[in-house]
Amino acid sequence: MDRVLRSVPDGYDWAIEARGLVKIFGDNRAVDGVNLNVRAGTIYGVLGPNGAGKTTTIKMLATLLRPDGGSARIFGHDVVKEAQIVRQLIGVTGQYASVDETLSAMENLVIFSRLLGLGRKEARRKASELLEEFGLTEAAKRPLKHFSGGMRRRLDLAASLIAQPPLIFLDEPTTGLDPRTRAQMWDTIRRLVKTGSTVLLTTQYLDEADQLADRIAVIDRGRVIAEGTADELKASVGTSSLQLRVQNQGDIETARQMVERMLKVRAIVSPEAGKITAPIADADRVADLLITLREAGIRLAEMSVQKPTLDEVFLTITGHGVEDDAKKASHAPDGVEAM
Amino acid sequence: MNRPLSTSGSQLQLKNRMSLGQSVRQSLTMAYRGLLKIKRTPEQLFDVTFQPIIFTLMFTYIFGGAISGSVKGYLPIIIPGILVQTVITTSIVTGVQLREDMDKGVFDRFRSLPIARIAPLAGALLADTVRYTIATVLTLAMGYILGYRPDGGFDHVVIAAILVIVCSWAMSWIFAFFGVIARTASSVQGISMLILFPLTFVSNSFVPVKTMPDWLQWFVHVNPISHLVTAVRQLANHGTIGSDFAISLIGAAIIVAIFAPLTVRAYMRRT
Ligand SMILES: Nc1ncnc2c1ncn2[C@@H]1O[C@H](COP(=O)(O)OP(=O)(O)OP(=O)(O)O)[C@@H](O)[C@H]1O
Ligand SMILES: [Mg+2]
Numbered sequence: 001m002d003r004v005l006r007s008v009p010d011g012y013d014w015a016i017e018a019r020g021l022v023k024i025f026g027d028n029r030a031v032d033g034v035n036l037n038v039r040a041g042t043i044y045g046v047l048g049p050n051g052a053g054k055t056t057t058i059k060m061l062a063t064l065l066r067p068d069g070g071s072a073r074i075f076g077h078d079v080v081k082e083a084q085i086v087r088q089l090i091g092v093t094g095q096y097a098s099v100d101e102t103l104s105a106m107e108n109l110v111i112f113s114r115l116l117g118l119g120r121k122e123a124r125r126k127a128s129e130l131l132e133e134f135g136l137t138e139a140a141k142r143p144l145k146h147f148s149g150g151m152r153r154r155l156d157l158a159a160s161l162i163a164q165p166p167l168i169f170l171d172e173p174t175t176g177l178d179p180r181t182r183a184q185m186w187d188t189i190r191r192l193v194k195t196g197s198t199v200l201l202t203t204q205y206l207d208e209a210d211q212l213a214d215r216i217a218v219i220d221r222g223r224v225i226a227e228g229t230a231d232e233l234k235a236s237v238g239t240s241s242l243q244l245r246v247q248n249q250g251d252i253e254t255a256r257q258m259v260e261r262m263l264k265v266r267a268i269v270s271p272e273a274g275k276i277t278a279p280i281a282d283a284d285r286v287a288d289l290l291i292t293l294r295e296a297g298i299r300l301a302e303m304s305v306q307k308p309t310l311d312e313v314f315l316t317i318t319g320h321g322v323e324d325d326a327k328k329a330s331h332a333p334d335g336v337e338a339m
Numbered sequence: 340m341n342r343p344l345s346t347s348g349s350q351l352q353l354k355n356r357m358s359l360g361q362s363v364r365q366s367l368t369m370a371y372r373g374l375l376k377i378k379r380t381p382e383q384l385f386d387v388t389f390q391p392i393i394f395t396l397m398f399t400y401i402f403g404g405a406i407s408g409s410v411k412g413y414l415p416i417i418i419p420g421i422l423v424q425t426v427i428t429t430s431i432v433t434g435v436q437l438r439e440d441m442d443k444g445v446f447d448r449f450r451s452l453p454i455a456r457i458a459p460l461a462g463a464l465l466a467d468t469v470r471y472t473i474a475t476v477l478t479l480a481m482g483y484i485l486g487y488r489p490d491g492g493f494d495h496v497v498i499a500a501i502l503v504i505v506c507s508w509a510m511s512w513i514f515a516f517f518g519v520i521a522r523t524a525s526s527v528q529g530i531s532m533l534i535l536f537p538l539t540f541v542s543n544s545f546v547p548v549k550t551m552p553d554w555l556q557w558f559v560h561v562n563p564i565s566h567l568v569t570a571v572r573q574l575a576n577h578g579t580i581g582s583d584f585a586i587s588l589i590g591a592a593i594i595v596a597i598f599a600p601l602t603v604r605a606y607m608r609r610t
Contacts, residue, residue, distance in 0.1 A: 085355050092448065096444040098445050100376075100443075102375075103376070
């Protein structure tokens with residue numbers, strides 16, 4: 001906590017306050033009025049499918065992109081007017097490796113340290129310290145070309161921690177990592193927060209947000225469509241969900257209508273899997289539903305009841321699957337009222 | 340995390356501006372990065388190694404007999420010309436490489452660091468003076484091998500060499516500007532060549548100005564490259580520093596004064 005208090009205005013509660021952030025590329029509203037409030041000392045997860053606007057949002061918060069609308073403050077400092085101050089408060093690990101490929105890990109860290117104002121000796125010491133901490137000491141002298149994806153990611157994170165910034169942005173920190181390396185990265189992130197840092201991370205992995213984040217914002221097509229703790233988000237979907245697979249693909253639409261009529265909720269169809277998913281608000285109605293399906297001659301291939309995962313949350317709120325292409329889902333309802 | 344909490348990084352003094360001293364130091368660090376990159380990928384020095392050798396040989400033997408009657412008599416005219424042309428052409432690469440470099444993720448990190456906005460640019464340009472130095476030394480060495488014995492003496496040749504390097508560095512801000520605003524590295528190369536070709540050839544670098552039509556002579560006289568070439572000739576061949584020397588330096592200063600801020604602004608706006 002010590003260092004946060006030293007570098008941040010006393011008692012400042014909010015690491016990030018973003019109001020109506022907008023970024024437009026051509027006629028594409030990549031970020032379309034995003035509001036975020038991130039409390040200091042917490043992990044905040046931004047969850048969304050490809051192209052949702054996660055990276056663009058982070059770039060605006062990290063002073064890499066100028067917002068076209070709205071405003072954002074980092075520990076009370078405006079990202080546009082006080083960009084240079086904001087840069088002293090943040091560390092950024094971009095989605096794509098933001099380290100120098102031709103140089104070695106050691107050289108990368110020394111250069112970043114020197115840029116941040118450390119002396120020659122101090123920079124070397126800091127670099128070795130970080131390499132040690134991230135288990136890269138052995139590979140310190142090798143050019144990054146020969147680094148594995150996981151090593152690169154760790155070096156990238158290490159480089160963001162040189163100045164011990166009170167706020168760290170991690171854009172998809174575990175994408176492309178194997179499960180073991182991912183677990184290590186999670187540990188590292190948790191330890192960071194224990195030392196007083198605030199972390200904003202983006203992810204497409206719903207379990208990652210579930211595991212790590214104190215609060216989660218779900219964004220889709222440039223808008224925040226849900227916000228809350230993982231539990232709140234799950235609760236909003238109902239206690240459990242019903243999954244049905246019909247034997248005959250042709251019946252799937254009729255079956256969906258029946259599910260919606262009987263359970264009085266919105267059901268989601270994922271055509272690839274031939275699966276219907278619907279929240280169970282009232283378990284008693286499921287029996288009626290099954291009887292109705294049988295009477296209509298719709299044969300089931302599989303039926304299961306699942307505790308809600310964030311996947312379902314996502315599905316329910318956005319009205320389309322995570323893998324769904326944005327275009328394919330263009331007919332989907334707005335979904336906000338589902339909250 | 341067992342990181343000690345007392346390193347200087349945590350004693351942040353929040354300021355919205357960088358001091359000049361900090362900017363210079365950060366630029367030097369970026370230059371160090373540029374040098375390391377050159378050391379790691381020496382193949383990118385290919386052009387500065389072979390261009391001086393090939394150009395010197397080619398121009399000396401193609402034009403030498405026709406213009407001065409003998410190769411030896413032509414050397415005092417052509418070597419300064421080739422020197423200026425070669426080294427300035429080398430500065431195009433600065434823009435091209437800057438474009439390539441900026442497309443890499445590491446530039447996102449530079450942009451997110453609390454450093455002077457000019458540092459990544461100034462550093463890259465500064466590191467490239469190594470390239471100009473190599474090209475300069477090789478051209479002069481080739482001249483020497485072909486029999487060029489400048490009358491100005493070694494010290495004046497060194498001053499001439501430094502003048503050329505300084506002016507090329509100034510020119511490289513123009514190409515850096517294109518590097519920052521262009522979409523692709525190859526378009527930087529294209530635009531830069533388009534500018535540089537008339538500048539270097541429509542000058543007194545290779546042929547006596549008297550042989551050109553009047554309107555072309557007018558351009559040759561205002562062309563800054565001509566002044567630079569004349570300054571180099573005066574230094575190397577006669578050991579004198581004349582008005583062309585001053586004009587070259589003033590020209591270089593004007594280019595930097597215009598293009599450095601333009602480039603930095605374009606660099607900040609990009610994204
Ligand atoms: N520099 C740019 N120029 C034009 N369009 C862009 C640019 N950057 C992003 N976009 C567009 O903005 C939208 C949001 O992109 P963004 O990278 O923020 O998404 P994301 O949520 O990070 O996705 P992913 O999970 O794939 O990283 C996309 O439609 C993308 O095509
Ligand atoms: Mg992204």
